[in-house]
Amino acid sequence: MAQRRVTGSTVWMVVVLCGLSVAFDGYDLVVYGTTVPSLLAEWKIGPAEAGRLGSYALIGMLIGALLVGTITDLIGRRRTMIACVSWFSVLTALCAVAGSPEMFGVLRFLAGIGLGGLMPTAAALVVEYAPQGKQNITYAVMQSGYAVGGILAASLAIPVIPAAGWQTMYLIGAAPVLIVVPVALKWLPESLEYLVLRGETEKAEALAERLGVPVPEVARPAKRSLLTGLRELARPGFRTGTILLWISSFCALLMVYGMNTWLPQIMRQAQFPLGSALSFLLVFNLGSIVGSVLGGRAADLFGSRPVLVVSFLLAAASIAFLAVKPSVAIIYVLVAIAGYGTIGTQNLINVYVTRYYPATARSTGIGWSLGVGRLGAILGPAAGGLVLASGAGYAWNFYLFAAVAVLGLVAAALVPASPVLGRQFPVRAQVQLKESTA
Template sequence: MTGTAPSRQSLWVIVALCGLSITFDGYDLVVFGTTVPSLLDEWNISPAEAGTLASLALVGMLIGALLVGTLTDILGRRKMLLLSVAWFSVSMVLCAMAPSPGWFGAFRLLGGLGLGGLMPTAAALVIEYAPPARRNLTYAVMQSGYAVGGILAAALAIPVIPGAGWRVMYLIGAAPLVVVLPLAYRWLPESLEYLVLRGRRDEALALAHRLGVPLPEPQVREDTRRWYGGVRELVTEGHRTGTALLWVMCFCALLTVYGLNTWLPQIMRAAQFPLGSALTFLLVFNLGSIVGSVVGGRAADRIGSKPVVAVSFLLGAVSIVLLATRPSTWAIYLLLAVAGHGTIGTQNLINAYVTRYYPAAARSTGIGWALGVGRLGAVLGPTIGGLIIDSGAAWQWNFYLFAAVAVIGLAAAGFVPQSPSLAAERSSRRERADAVAVKESAS
């Protein structure tokens, strides 16, 4: 969006509603990891089979993320977010009622479709409305809801699973039906960029007036108005190399995020920590990502996303390797907090980077495809982790694997070329600043 951001009140309503939605996405991420020991016991399945169950939700997310660009063109960003929240919430109720591993996996697969569409839509909305000079920070604040959801799942699991059983954890995950949907339906605005691109200028003008912002005038080719236009934008000459490297970064970050969140409690139990301590480690892991995301978002606004993402990957790799040395308990907490930033926090920063890397017409498609390809890594993370545990290999090998993947992500981040869209945005901002300076000096 060109021009100024919406009023502070309107902006934070958008950030709060998207962040609240993302909170339950984060809850879903961690809830499976907290219930894995219970599933292993109740259904007498192996760790490899549990890894497959975890991956089914991620397959659904992959499909949902790839479809989000096309569906958003039909429904709009606001309706897409509402549909995604409702869809995955209903699936959580079905998971709580699942009579067998097969049905549980099917419901997780269906729920993944909604989760896959949620994050790209929320990302595009927040980046659109965020102040240009604070986009990374604003996005990081919203995306921190993801880790808050993970913390909520880990904290609730400690008393709920022993007292009420694992199924209650999934019922709690359906709370967006009564917490998020009514508020979002009432207060969340549609994307101005979407309305303008679809030719609904009168609606866009009325909304812009209500929010107190200028009407965006995105300059797009005619083919970006078609369903495949956003996808074509990703592979144009100016974006092609960056697109491939951003996909590699998402693949690596999501492999480590989902691998560790799924298996961290079980890995720490294999290292002879009790279940309560293992779940506390999961809580610290997610808490670290909140602090890291906000600090990293502020740094990215000042020096750019690329170096901050690279440093985050490096911190993740180093902290994960050090966890394999089984340090003292206080050091484990510190390393897990840093690893939380180096994995979940890194992915949060990548999301903001990807969403800004493309022009307005391709934002939802760009982040949707990046997260869709990244879900391949998310699928592999729990599966590979389960296979390593099932093989009888030492528990440290999961940490070695995830650290190596973070190093690959670091290498990809180092080679991402400058985005033509970001370069044009910076040039336009400088021209506006120069024009203001000339006007002030003339007066």
């Protein structure tokens, strides 16, 4: 693909709009965890049933993530993202009027379809428009919106739930359709790669001229079909990496959703009051923001794979140490590190996946990676609920998530280099290569 220098204003607009959208994805992730204690009390349900309720949205996300590659092939990345934001915003707000666990679960499932389609679309857009050599850090800045949304949910829950009830937390989830969608309709650019792949050369040239960038050189397949991108993921050279990246995403998302769903309740079992337990959730997501930016920059310098391995290692160590219940100050530090080791690690996986494949398979690649990862996300809340319901003790939740981190570490360490030319070298390696050939 031709080297492109996208204007700063274009990058800023794409990052901000995608970041705001992803922030509400993060809000939706954490909002359920903040309301679990209230749902347990109001509907008289047990931890195992609450874990199943938490998984319904994730099943919807799995479906949305797997379908998004096909949808973007049909209508484009821009319209897909706007549709996903509108869909999950409305359905999240409807959760506030659910009168039973069954209706709540159905609404969460439907909202999850939109949430599942959002992340791959936002990832593909940001990586496409990111400056050359700064894809990881640009993506990390955008993806920090995910944790910002989680922090917003945890921060609002402390005063809002006691004063206005858990329903208000879901009404707030309608904000994206009012804040993000109108701006995106006016300012979010379509993917130039998508236009070229569709053969819409005139539209691509007009948009490229308006943005001040050249039209990307994308190899257009002779014939597009629903399985074109999926076949590319499985062809020789990509097949092993595809499977290992799927395993890595499975492990990371299992930890992300398991910890975000059950951390407040686990801390309640460890004899912390509700307000303090929710504050741990806030620190968990705050740690992921700082760590994601630092990890993204490190990945640009040293490559994604070694940074991923270190990130999984930090997750395993910090979560395992939480099981011994150290002092409160150390718990906060460990929770912050665990936030990076889980959410931050998944952020790094996402940008690694989008760069691992050619443009023709980018949306499908990240969609399937997140789709398989959603299986871990579905298992995380359910497994955490079963452990809590078993009476084995809260520490066993931490042991479970730490073991999953070790599995993710092994998978990430074994990912082979991408056969896509120019994508396997980090920035520092590129500089050294240029100097050696000068």
